[in-house]
Amino acid sequence: MAKLAELQEGDVLTALDGKPYAKPLTVADELGPITPGSPVRGVRFEPPTNAGIDWVFYPGQMDGHRMTIERYGA
Numbered sequence: 001m002a003k004l005a006e007l008q009e010g011d012v013l014t015a016l017d018g019k020p021y022a023k024p025l026t027v028a029d030e031l032g033p034i035t036p037g038s039p040v041r042g043v044r045f046e047p048p049t050n051a052g053i054d055w056v057f058y059p060g061q062m063d064g065h066r067m068t069i070e071r072y073g074a
Contacts, residue, residue, distance in 0.1 A: 001067045004043045004059050005031045008071065013045070015068035023048035024070075025055060 001007070013025040029044040034056055043062075045055040 001069055003063050004057060007043055010072060012070040013067055014070055017066050
């Protein structure tokens with residue numbers, strides 16, 4: 001995949017441009033406003049640690065990169 005808009009809730013991002021993530025990231029919320037009414041759109045991931053940090057990826061930073069995902073139940 002090469003666009004965040006293709007990700008679905010529950011997808012697991014396992015690698016970016018062929019480089020595996022040590023802790024894969026699970027999509028919590030598909031591409032949409034980062035807060036209600038915001039013009040800024042992003043994909044929210046479940047935090048891989050308990051650090052309390054939001055993980056949001058934005059199309060401008062991710063689209064065009066090769067994302068390797070696992071999709072369950074599809």
